[in-house]
Amino acid sequence: MFVRIVKMRFHEDKIEAFLTNFEAVKQHIRNFEGNQFLELYQDKNDQCIFFTYSYWENEQALENYRNSILFNEVWSYTKTLFSDKPEAWSLDRLVSLV
Template identity: 70%
Template sequence: MFVRIVKMSFQPDKIDTFLSNFEANKTKIRAFEGCQFLELYRDKNNPNIFFTYSYWDTENDLENYRHSELFKGVWANTKPLFNAKPEAWSVDKLESLA
């Protein structure tokens, strides 16, 4: 399993549009084959910055999602809302304490 972290910064007047789009698609993203976990975070000091954390069984599962019609639709609605280039990391989870 690995974790995908995406940092996104939005135009202040576009945040509600982003949140509506996320709300409409979060269940579909989470249900995508290989996705085991999905969370959305908002930066405490800069309310324009959001992070998604998603857990994937394999990198191939993430790539299948990134080439899917679902992703293309979500991204087409999200990309115009940014005020900075998004950043993404794929990381291996080494340890988790609950």
Template identity: 65%
Template sequence: MFVRIVKMSFEPSKIEVFLENFNEKKENIRNFKGCRFLELYRDKQQDNIFFTYSYWETEADLENYRHSTLFKDVWSKTKPLFNAKPEAWSVDKITSLE
């Protein structure tokens, strides 16, 4: 399993559109084959910057999602809202303390 982190910066006037779309699709994303966890974060200093944080079973699962109709639908509605290029990282969790 690995963690996928995506940083997204939006035009301030388009944040509500993004949040509406995310809230509409979040259960479908979370229940996509291989996705084990999904969270959305908002930066405390720059409230137009958001991060998604998700756990994926395998890289193939993430790639299947990225080539799915669901992703194409989500991305087609999200991409026009950006004011900067999104950034993404796939990382392995080394330690977790609760």
């Protein structure tokens, strides 16, 4: 399993636009081939900071998404709302307890 975490900081007046767009595209992202899980988090102390957690079958599945029309449309819009440069981490999940 391959995990991708993206941290995004938005202008406060753009948060609603981001959330509206995320609501519209989340099922498309989740149903993209190779995606196994998608969550969105908002920081408890700074309402302008959000994280996406997505699980992918492997790195190639994420790369396929990142090279897709869907990603291009989502990211092209989302990045116009940022107040700071996003950060991203690619991780291999080692242990998961549920």
